Amino acid sequence: MKTQNINTPAIELNTSTWLNSDRPIKLNELIGRVVVLHTFQMLCPGCVLHGLPQAIKVRNSFSEADVVVLGLHTVFEHHSVMGKEALQVFLHEYNIHFPVGIDQAAAGSDIPLTMQAYGLRGTPSIILIDRKGQVRLNYFGVIDDMLLGAHIGQLMAE
């Protein structure tokens, strides 16, 4: 399996389905725009209290022409209670309207395939992809709004 490095082209997301989108999202179709990819689990407090409100703020702060916001549900524990139906309710209740992919389950591992490919250490993680399609940030945990804004601003200006 390929592993994602910083400053190299983003590996395509491997998902079983997408919510809030009528068709699968392909990263290679987003070349030219900055992509902010929030990976989360719906029962992860750090995601619910910080990461997802921040993702919503990113969505509301920048033009869709410049910045794409995507969610990725990377369930690596308690799989039975964080399935697609539960996630749909969660997105509805929390008013999350940007596209959210469900990371593809792996045979023989609790860790889904995109999470493995990107070497994510847990949730929430945030991945920034520049206009050329290269991964520029892969951050595990809570990042301050000002710093995240600065990263996005830099990528927008390139």
Next chain:
Amino acid sequence: MKTQNINTPAIELNTSTWLNSDRPIKLNELIGRVVVLHTFQMLCPGCVLHGLPQAIKVRNSFSEADVVVLGLHTVFEHHSVMGKEALQVFLHEYNIHFPVGIDQAAAGSDIPLTMQAYGLRGTPSIILIDRKGQVRLNYFGVIDDMLLGAHIGQLMAE
């Protein structure tokens, strides 16, 4: 069915099971202490972002000898994704250690039985029961910490 009024004895909770307790909690065994009952749904944003952190703060702010904190999971929508197993994961992930009862499902209604009896309008709702076992507050929505503290302080002093 009896309906709970203010300043009358609290109707006993009707639950299918209790989590974080090795035996069912009975209100009539808590006479002599103030009871703070937080009713919630695990996928309700107002509960997760405000009500439950406040309930945890109540638990950490007062002695168990004076104040009992109980949760009640009053699921009235999306029942299939907020069952007992999901709630167990939720309580574990959010570090909620006080007892939480699961409100008893009603035949022919989405609204569980204790929620019906107490006339709850939604989640979160907070119910305060005085040392004599009488309901003194039945509040739907978000209540400020200072005001909730004042209510609890008054009941503690009686």
Next chain:
Amino acid sequence: MKTQNINTPAIELNTSTWLNSDRPIKLNELIGRVVVLHTFQMLCPGCVLHGLPQAIKVRNSFSEADVVVLGLHTVFEHHSVMGKEALQVFLHEYNIHFPVGIDQAAAGSDIPLTMQAYGLRGTPSIILIDRKGQVRLNYFGVIDDMLLGAHIGQLMAE
């Protein structure tokens, strides 16, 4: 000089003047009500960022018939820039409308007289006086809204 102890009658405030009041405030005229006395300095960050907003919340949360909120400007450093005129501007800009006394300067000491009498360790400090006129809490630093509310609620119920 008398020194204030807990659970004893409150020593009368010794002030040079009062702002937001057309006459001097006397504690012995407030018997029957709970008194919340916030002591502060206008250039103390903990007072401006926490103590005074909390005092305003106390004022807005309880009836004036039950709870009196008073401020006391206890300047013990930088006296030349925290005089009466500066304090007037400060109260105006921060929309503080409850009465604020100016603690009486002491001959030969930077610490004003009421601050000395009450043994205050710094600012902000909060003093709670019960309906009988006895000091029940003398707290230096930041106190959580819920705990302060509980203290006030207990004194209201007595």
Next chain:
Amino acid sequence: MKTQNINTPAIELNTSTWLNSDRPIKLNELIGRVVVLHTFQMLCPGCVLHGLPQAIKVRNSFSEADVVVLGLHTVFEHHSVMGKEALQVFLHEYNIHFPVGIDQAAAGSDIPLTMQAYGLRGTPSIILIDRKGQVRLNYFGVIDDMLLGAHIGQLMAE
């Protein structure tokens, strides 16, 4: 008097003195770096509660090699209680260590000279100057951390 427009070279600051700096700051000596200029009054609540904490966060978030943070004390009311000595105490108490200029008083006007030249509408206002010395943002009021970060990030990337 020249008036500052957006996307034109920044007019030099006209100050009576600088605090937290052993010599006057000249904008034309900062060419090559991004300048974040916070204008404030020490008794303005929006400045104390939002603008200045944000300026401190900017200072702590970016390298001094890339981003210069300056304060400008633009007193346009209550001049007698916001003089140099009061400002020195304020900066000390609030742990503000970046350079702060005092805007030059104007003959016959309450509004100081730099405030006039930049057409500032009040406090807090934030002015962003790019690496070439051109004003790129002149914002009155409260700006969100994420948006300010994005502006700074864009200017850093240029």
